[in-house]
Amino acid sequence: MSLYLFLSxxxxxxxxxxxxxxxxxxxxxxxxxxxxxxIQKSETVPTADNFIIDCDADPFVPDGLEVVEHHxxxxxxxxxxxxxxxxxxxxxNSNYISGEKLREELKxxxxxxxxxxxxxxxxxxxxxxxxxxxxxxxxxxxxxxSYGDLYVRxxxxxxGRWHWNHLQVDNDFYSxxxxxxxxxx
Numbered sequence: 001m002s003l004y005l006f007l008s009x010x011x012x013x014x015x016x017x018x019x020x021x022x023x024x025x026x027x028x029x030x031x032x033x034x035x036x037x038x039i040q041k042s043e044t045v046p047t048a049d050n051f052i053i054d055c056d057a058d059p060f061v062p063d064g065l066e067v068v069e070h071h072x073x074x075x076x077x078x079x080x081x082x083x084x085x086x087x088x089x090x091x092x093n094s095n096y097i098s099g100e101k102l103r104e105e106l107k108x109x110x111x112x113x114x115x116x117x118x119x120x121x122x123x124x125x126x127x128x129x130x131x132x133x134x135x136x137x138x139x140x141x142x143x144x145x146s147y148g149d150l151y152v153r154x155x156x157x158x159x160g161r162w163h164w165n166h167l168q169v170d171n172d173f174y175s176x177x178x179x180x181x182x183x184x185x
Contacts, residue, residue: 051077051078051079051126052075052076052077052078053075053076053077053078053115053116053119054075054076054115055071055072055073055074055075055076055112055113055115055116055140056072056073056074056075057115058070059113059114059115059118059141060114060115060118061143062143062153062166064145064146065143065144065145065151065166066143066144067141067142067143068142068143068144068150069141069142070113070114070140070141070142071111071113071140071141072113073110073112073113073115073140073182076112076115076116076182078116078119078120078126079126080126080128081183082182082183083112083116083180083181083182083183084180084181084182084183084184085131085134085136085178085179085180085181086106086109086178086179086180086181087175087178087179088101088102088105091173091174091175091177091178092175093175094174094175095174095175096172096173096174096175097172097173098170098171098172098173099152099167099168099169099170099171099172099173100169100170102139102173102179103139103142103152103169106139106179109179109181110181110182110184111138111139111140111179111180111181111182112138112139112140112180112181112182113138113140113141114138114140114141114153115141116138116140116180117136117138117153117154117155117164117180118164120155120162121155121162121163121164124161124162127155127162131155131157132157133157133176134156134176134177134178135154135155135156135167135176135177136154136155136156136178136179136180137152137153137154137167137173137177137178137179137180138152138153138154138155138179138180139152139179139180141153142169143166149168149169149170150168150169150170151166151167151168151169152166152167152169153165153166153167154166154167154177155180
């Protein structure tokens with residue numbers, strides 16, 4: 001909440017509802033006319049920097065978790081062609097693999113970290129359509145909760161928009177849980 005809106009509400013309590021309401025209304029009109037278009041303009045003007053993800057930066061940490069492993073990956077210029085979705089042999093043909101086995105299998109692969117996931121959530125129009133029926137896992141960042149359980153974050157489509165969640169590593173991962181990798185050149 002902005003300071004101006006907060007003060008408008010306080011003023012409304014002191015002077016009476018109508019004074020605060022009027023100031024709040026004026027602020028909302030100002031926001032809609034001046035501030036919101038500037039934010040939208042800055043978000044929608046594509047530049048070369050919009051596609052660069054800093055995979056060396058500290059990742060977002062969901063509440064109740066801590067980072068225990070974060071594979072840094074330098075500057076990553078995102079396009080769908082530079083990402084491949086990996087399934088282990090056990091995951092193919094609708095079978096599954098335990099998360100610990102999959103994590104071990106991915107150790108020597110160029111897994112993408114959670115910074116890529118967060119960039120995609122912020123820029124959903126760049127996510128390929130064919131990812132919609134999958135839970136894309138970003139094994140480059142592993143988290144732990146206070147009980148010692150490990151988690152990996154994923155990207156998925158539900159209710160007409162993209163979401164993220166974190167899944168326990170000790171789950172079984174079926175064919176609709178591919179790992180996001182940096183495609184080999």
